[in-house]
Amino acid sequence: MRNAKRNRQVGVNVPISNREKILVVEDDPEMRKFASEVLRRDGYDVLEAVGSGQALETLGRCEKLNLVVADVILQDADGVELGAMLHELQPDLPVLYISGHPESDVVKQISSLQDVQFLQKPFEPAILKDRVRNILGRLHVVVAD
Numbered sequence: 253m254r255n256a257k258r259n260r261q262v263g264v265n266v267p268i269s270n271r272e273k274i275l276v277v278e279d280d281p282e283m284r285k286f287a288s289e290v291l292r293r294d295g296y297d298v299l300e301a302v303g304s305g306q307a308l309e310t311l312g313r314c315e316k317l318n319l320v321v322a323d324v325i326l327q328d329a330d331g332v333e334l335g336a337m338l339h340e341l342q343p344d345l346p347v348l349y350i351s352g353h354p355e356s357d358v359v360k361q362i363s364s365l366q367d368v369q370f371l372q373k374p375f376e377p378a379i380l381k382d383r384v385r386n387i388l389g390r391l392h393v394v395v396a397d
Contacts, residue, residue, distance in 0.1 A: 272388060273297045273314060277307040277322040277334065278350075283373065287321055287350075290377040291384065304329035304337065311341050319387060321380075324351035346387050350375075 274296045278284035288298045299314070301307040303326045311317060320338055324331035331349045338345055352373035371383055 271297060272318040273299060273316070274319045274321060274384065275299045275301060275307060275310055275314075275317050277301045277304070277320060277326065279303055279323060279327050283323070287380060290380050291321075294381050294384075296384075303327055304334040307334060308337055308341070311338060311345075317342065317345055319384060320345060320347045321384070322347055322349055324349050325353055348383060348387055 274291055276284055276288045276291070276298060278287060278300075279302055284300055284302070288300055291298045299310050299317075301310050305328055307320065307322070311320075322331055322334055326334065329337075331347075331351070335347050335349075338347060346369065348369045348371060350371045350373055369383065369387055371380065
């Protein structure tokens with residue numbers, strides 16, 4: 253006899269598709285590799301850029317990006333400038349800003365903006381994955397017997 257009680261729905265954050273494209277913009281090679289690998293292991297199609305110029309070129313070559321993870325302080329621009337340039341090309345593109353400099357003027361400026369996503373470095377892989385999943389607005393519901 254089957255048990256009459258069933259777990260109907262358990263919310264679990266998982267990628268719905270492996271086709272979401274995320275651009276990681278980071279001038280520190282180790283941090284860029286770390287963030288990119290975390291996201292690749294989570295099933296995302298990850299592109300990388302060293303600075304804002306490369307990020308804009310990449311966005312110009314892509315049909316559509318789903319998310320940009322960008323360091324706030326880059327050698328060729330700051331996060332606010334990069335975000336504005338990215339939104340000119342793709343207005344609905346979400347940006348997750350990351351920084352290891354919480355006291356910088358740029359971080360303070362970004363933190364004061366509405367609807368801005370920010371993650372303080374260093375961070376654990378699970379924190380990055382959860383933040384990305386939340387930004388992309390995906391909650392996959394698992395039905396368990």
